[in-house]
Amino acid sequence: MGALSHIRVLDLSRVLAGPWCAQNLADLGADVIKVERPNVGDDTRHWGPPFAQNPQGEDTAEAAYFISINRNKRSITVDISTPEGQDIIRKLAAESDVVIENYKVGQLKKYGLDYDSLTLLKPDLIYCSVTGFGQTGPYAQRPGYDFIIQGLGGFMSVTGEADDLPGGGPQKAGVAIVDLFTGMYASSAILAAVIHRDRTGLGQYIDMALLDTQIAVMANISSNYLCTGTAPRRWGNAHPNIVPYQTFPTSDGWMIIAVGNDSQFRQFVKAGGQEQLADDARFADNPSRVAHRSILVPLLTEMTKTKTKNDWIATLEKVNVPCGPINDLEEVFANEQVVSRQVQLQVPHPTAGTMKLVASPMKLSATPVEVRMPPPTLGQHTDEVLRDRLGLSAEAISTLRQKHAI
Incomplete structure (x- = not known):
């Protein structure tokens, strides 16, 4: 039993920051239902190659990108632009503890799936919105992309070799650090809100912005500027404050x-x-x-x-x-310390046969993290969730499918 096995999460998010947050909660035991578009799914399902391969060495439909951020979740397909789809989401939200979404500011309001609408059904709901620039301010309506935020938020101004050295110039990180950090901060904020709700009975709204996060994780670099008024420069692989x-x-x-x-x-x-x-x-x-x-x-x-x-x-x-x-990644996964810590996992999967995953780094003694489910195939659990969570009959589910609501 995971530490969050009593928590239900409805994940309406796509791509990286929101799904990364939801996966953290799922790893800790939360029951996470991932809502995807019928026939299409999360954009990252198509972000390949590479794709996972089946035992015959053939590519499956499971993109490595999607695999990395969606284990321990159940996938359902719902078209939220339909009245029937909106009704499904409202009913699922009404018996969930947490909703996570990363739609553009105000976009879910027209479907009646925004915080104000859902809290009429579930007053103690914890609702976390993840956007590029937050719900307020002159940039609120802008779409947010990790790469853009790395530049806008100052990260690339201090990453890369100095301009006067060969190869000098701004450089982005090799992974989408803004999305990942935002997902981590969102996880912490949700856990804090869960504790607050358990103490007071009150839910709350969480407004997470990629830009806010990028500036926050500049940490000592931001502090250097605030203390001196001088914008730090790029040092490549060197450190601005320590030599060598x-x-x-x-x-x-x-x-x-x-x-x-x-x-x-x-x-x-x-x-x-x-x-x-x-x-x-x-x-x-x-x-x-x-x-x-x-x-x-x-x-x-x-x-x-x-x-x-x-x-x-x-x-x-x-x-x-x-x-x-x-080290390159081949050397990383062959490293004796990495092997000893069991960082690489192998789990069964319905189309790939077996699938290699990276373990969660959270190691709890009393409520250990475990991989209960591999990353789901698209809509794998639609019928199961609608039947078991909402009590719908096979006939009712078939009708919803005929109306293209699921």
Whole structure:
């Protein structure tokens, strides 16, 4: 029994931020019903290749993108533009604890599926809206896209090599960090609202915006600006406040050095036969190393090129200097620590036979996370949910299908 096994979630969201939030809740045990468009489904069902393959090595209809964010959910197909479809959603919302949606601001009101309408049926409902810019402000009606928000919210201004270096210029993250962080914040907000409801009996509305989240997760970078009034610059793989804290070339590849104090710096240069650098007044402490970064880093680069990546890591780990390799995903999933932590899972699936998934990182001792269901096929649970949750007969379900409401 998961920690949230008593919670019912109606997931009206699509693509990434909302589904990521709903998957977090599902992993913690919540009963999540994912509502999708008939015959089409969530956009991410079609965001491939790659697609999962069946035992014969043939592509299925299950896109890897969709798979990554929709486990532990049941899928139903409902056309909310029809009166019958709207009635289904209202009835499901009336016996749910949480509704998650990421439609444009005001779009669900015309269907009678907005917060004000649904709380007439379920006064203690927790309703979470996820949009690009929030429900208020001059940008509220704009569509929100992760890539755009990474630029607009300042992330790309500090990501990528400096303009005066080869390959310099703004760079987006390799994954959709704004969507993912927004999903995580939404999960936390919903859990807080559940606790509040359990204490007071009151539901509430949650307004999540990608732009707000992007600025919030700039963390110390935003704080640097607010403290100084100076907009931070791009440092590539280096750190604006700590030196040496970046990638360095070795004789056969690259490694990461993350020196956090003066003792670690001494051990680092001593391991490279350059201990005199630690006695140089220009490099004696971190503020001095930051001030003389342009002199120190080339000296360290020549030093790190004298050994292989594995030799460096083995040596530095013995003297407690933080370091590590830069792995591709094949190396990641082969890593002994990753294998030991059982980060990769394999679950049965109706079309793929078996499906590989990434485990949730949440490890609870009393209510452990488990994969109860693989990512659903489109509409896999429509009849089941309408029968078991709403008490509809087979004839009534057939009529809804004939009207293209489901």
